[in-house]
Amino acid sequence: MGVAFRVLQVFLVVVCCLARGFVSEPTEDKAALLDFLGRTRHGRRIQWNSSASPCEWRGVTCDANRNQVVALRLPGSGLVGPIPPNTLSRLSGLRVLSLRSNRLSGELPADLANLSLLRSLYLQRNRLSGELPAGVARLTRMLRMDLSANNFSGSIPFALSNLTRLTGLFLGNNNFSGSIPSIDIPGMVEFNVSNNRLNGSIPEPLQRFPASSFAGNLDLCGGPLPPCKNFFPSPAPSPGGEETPAQVPADRGKKKKLSTASIIAISVACGAVLLLALLLLLICLVLRRRRRREPAKSPKRASAIPRSGGGAAETATTSSSKDDIGGGRAGVEKNKLVFFENRLYGFDLEDLLRASAEVLGKGSMGTSYKAVLEDGMTVVVKRLKDVAVSKREYDVQMEALGKVKNDNVVPLRAFYYSKDEKLLVYDYFPAGSLSALLHGSRGSGRTPLDWDNRIRIALAAGRGLAYLHTVAKVVHGNVKASNVLLGGGDPDGGAVSDYGLAPLFGTAWPPTRAAAAAGYKAPEVAETRRPTFKSDVYSFGVLLLELLTGKAPNQASLGEEGIDLPRWVQSVVREEWTAEVFDVELMRYDNNNGDKEEEMVQVLQVAMACVQTVPDSRPDIQDVVRMLQEVLNRGATAAAAEEDDPSSKAGGASGGPSTPPAAATP
Template identity: 70%
Template sequence: MGGLRRALLVSFLLLCCLGAGVLSDLAQDKAGLLAFLDRTPHENRIQWNASASPCDWTGVSCDANRSQVIALRLPGVGLVGPIPPNTLSRVSGLRVLSLRANRLSGPLPVDLSGLSFLRSLYLQGNRLSGELPAAVGRLTRLTRLDLSANNFTGTIPFALNNLTRLTGLFLEDNGFSGSLPSIDIPGMNDFNVSNNQLNGSIPSPLQRFPPSSFAGNLDLCGGPLAPCSPFFPSPAPAPEGGETPVQGPVRKKRKLSTAAIVAISVGAGVVLLLALLLCLICLAYRRRRRDGQPVKPPKAGGPAVPGSLSGPTETATTSSSKDDVGGGPAEGEKNKLVFFENGLYSFDLEDLLRASAEVLGKGSVGTSYKAVLEEGTTVVVKRLKDVAVPKRDFELQMEALGKGKHENVVPLRAFYFSKDEKLLVYDYLSAGSLSALLHVHSGLVCSSLLFSPVLLLLRCDGAAPLMLASLCCVVLWGWLSRFCHGPGAGSRGSGRTPLDWDNRMRIALAAGRGLAYLHTVAKLVHGNVKASNVLLRPDPDAAAVSDYGLSPLFGTAAPPNRVAGYRAPEVLETRRPTFKSDVYSFGVLLLELLTGKAPNQASLGEEGIDLPRWVQSVVREEWTAEVFDVELMRYQNIEEEMVQVLQMAMACVQNVPDARPEIQEVVRMLEDVVNRGEGDDGLRQSSDDPSKGGSGGPTPPAATTP
């Protein structure tokens, strides 16, 4: 009888413990969900009663015993901002998590990898950014992973191979770069990485998927796409005899294809004068080599080899030697590429110098190159010129720049300092710059075409071929110059897709937010605000400012902003940029978006007049549509917004620095304009489609002075 009582007592205690555990699990789930909703801005569609069971909440599902939350489905409910950490990860029994079609941003929290029971993760159609953490590979029970239509960057982690139960992986419409990892999951039936920035060959386990799974990438090749053919093979393909050619000064059998010439030409974008200079350098170099003389005195680190990041000029487009950067560091120097913490990359200086490169442009502080490393990683290398500070001051400034972490600021990933070379390494944003999108014209293409004869000339060896190539250069330059600078050369190009008003404002707001972060958090003066330093991502809200904080490296010997039209009046005298001079340059940028005119454009009514003065002269006379870009005249219901932006732009370009607003105030005003132009779903409420009627443009009120 006593044994029976003890057994009943033990059973009762066990049931009590189990019930307490169930209540504890559900209470923990409830606390995690409430914390998530409390820390994530959202619309009023979600109404959770904190006093009720979470099993009765909208979008929440529990198991049959109502003891644990197993699914959270909140698609398209207006969730905004980053996913707060230590919230959803507390719902330990979660099987399905669907937050698709919201406006979530920021990185994917690493602690979500603790949801060991998760089977389906749907986060597509948001604005999530940053790299995809390798910790996702811990979700070993995952069967469906959809992260499409976000802003993820970096490489796709190899750790996805740990998801052995995966049947569908969707990573399309992001900014993933580098090469595709070999993801070998036999049960995976659906796979898509289209519309990213991936390059290199497609691994064999993934070649069973259709071409549409890989379309729209930077340079993917191999089955099921076209076979891989190196853009600039190094070393050159072996001859039929099987002998590998030695990389040396003479490569008579290596020929440059027409496609490669066109690609390099378009990427080069240099002017005719620089091309002629290169010809002279090439002639001198060939003659001295033929006479047996070295190009330059040898250093301890070896002789210098001309290449894309080396030599006395800054216009060559490929690099294949570790000595290319200034002849390589001297033996006693041993300078290294310095990376910042939590970086995305793991290459060294040798890898960078072996990379193939092409010129992106020559800016006011140096020349930028797009470098594609052997493993497929793509970065931007900026080669600084006229640096006037010692190594210690340079390193201190780099440390300050490397701390910046903001979606609208292009991060500095690494730097290199030697006596002859100063290099900065940034992420590569394939969408280009605001200047290129706003002012693209045939002159850029023509300048690139004018450079193509130089590429032909640089491939020549021997006196006779060199003379023949020189003659061809003269003929080609003459024909191309007449074509490019003749009456038919347009200013903005035919067939160009106009930049509409909404996207202009979203890009301006993104640039303003990046500038505000630099001013208020990083405490850095940008010093070089201009349209070519506003780089674009697929989402206009994620546009980012670049070339910031470099002015202290050059002292006062050279203007911190060498592009005419952007400089504040006081900077022309002091040559020291300030927060207020950044605001002036940003105001010029707003005027550029409104008028469609470049700040240094000569045809603004008077010879030499800058953009702010031209706008002021038009406003003083009377309000006319002349001040606005003709491409904006086709859109309806934006006149009030255009007037407001013009008013804030004119406030930014006041001659007296103290009369200009702070950049935070400008950002708030831009946010008001953008928010009024968008509805709850982020789309303009009134129709601004030029095809839906209305031939007239905005009609500003008469006699109004901003």
């Protein structure tokens, strides 16, 4: 009995120890997470209680036995700064890491390669930079890796071929350079390296992906893109196709030598020519001496090149290669380009006029060109028309606009003024405009712009407009979808352009002939001819309606001829057909998601407040931004709570300039 009792005691102790082990807390993972949060700036939404289990924290998922942290999802949580090393790499059981849509910066810690069980890595829409660590190739269990919309540079490592289980790789909207390595992974169904600085031919294993996967790389060729050009020209054929090298000296040997008489005749002729040349030279010298002795009898001719309006004496001529930007005149005034930031650019007006130019668009203010300089640098040149102010007024306005510095505002880099030419120089945004992305080809192969991206772009544009209103004290005056450019300093969205130009046109603003801009114009601007902060809010409200409905403001299919977009939306909502307002593509894309439709309704209410007829009834732009941010925050919280393991989701088609749909990424 005593022995049996002792055996029973030992058995119970073992069972208790095993049970206690099964319900033990992941203390090491908890310490690693607290270390990560303590060394990273973050928003108020992350409130981890150190006395509670990490399995109950927001964004943290543990395994069934609560022994390990297997997923960390903190998208859009206000994380700022570099990812601290020796923190997340201690989560040995981590399978999903999602830190997308934050403001993380700096290099990717090399010790993340220690996460040997990691299957999904989502770091898109941050500000991470530097080269990809070589250790990333050790993450052999990786299924999906999204590093798009960051500032990564250097070459794409060939070692990524070691990730043989990879189904999706997204590296678009970065600064990667060099050639694309031959990544041959048969199971990879999504691949995107668009909008980088890659060059060379596309490797054969990657040619199965669409052209949109490689768009925005000017020096890429082959595969779905146009074929590569031969660097060396083909050798020219021989003049005598049937003549062999052995025959040439034989034929030459048959030629007769010149006779003595012929040689004498040739010598005499050469001597006569030489004497004649000496005689002409002597005559020229005599005439030159006489001209120096005689005073000039005729007045000097006036310069054929006009002086600049500001009194500068420097002039230059243009050639036919400059017609696109320079106007094709025989000569232009050379008032030098005026640069901001102490002249950081190594080009001048002549370089700009010599650049190859491509028309990007023609608007109410002028024509925009994409100019590729001889050194490969790409800028956007806007050639203004109908400017009604003097050079002094023009210079003062440009100096004010040159001080605008914000991630959501396209910076003005340089300007130029002459009697016949007024030019502005901006950064080039390879991802294009919101208008092109929203209203581009709507064919069967098109990947629509999903709701998450639409609201982030709207919020980014709103932030840029709020900066202009509150900090720069500048009225934009021309808010529209074609003036929201994508892929700038803010990884979450875009930047507004063509701001502050209305004062240059005097009473001719706004141009009535611009049908596209008319749909955004506030009612009072047609009478006062002067845009204001409140008219900017109205135009931004129309932009929100455009994102919600998918309809351009001047679209004729709004039903009644001549009806504008705000009135059309009001008429539909008045009949309680709110769902009929939203873009068909958007509803199809985000179907079965009630939270998304609720967000759309909330943004619709914000837009309708912006397009009130009475200007004083409209909110200020900073209040609009705050309301949009609240909608986005609520949506991010709901999405984080419902995220599943993406390895069970089917992959979609490779996208264009936008990153993969938020519905498929944690």
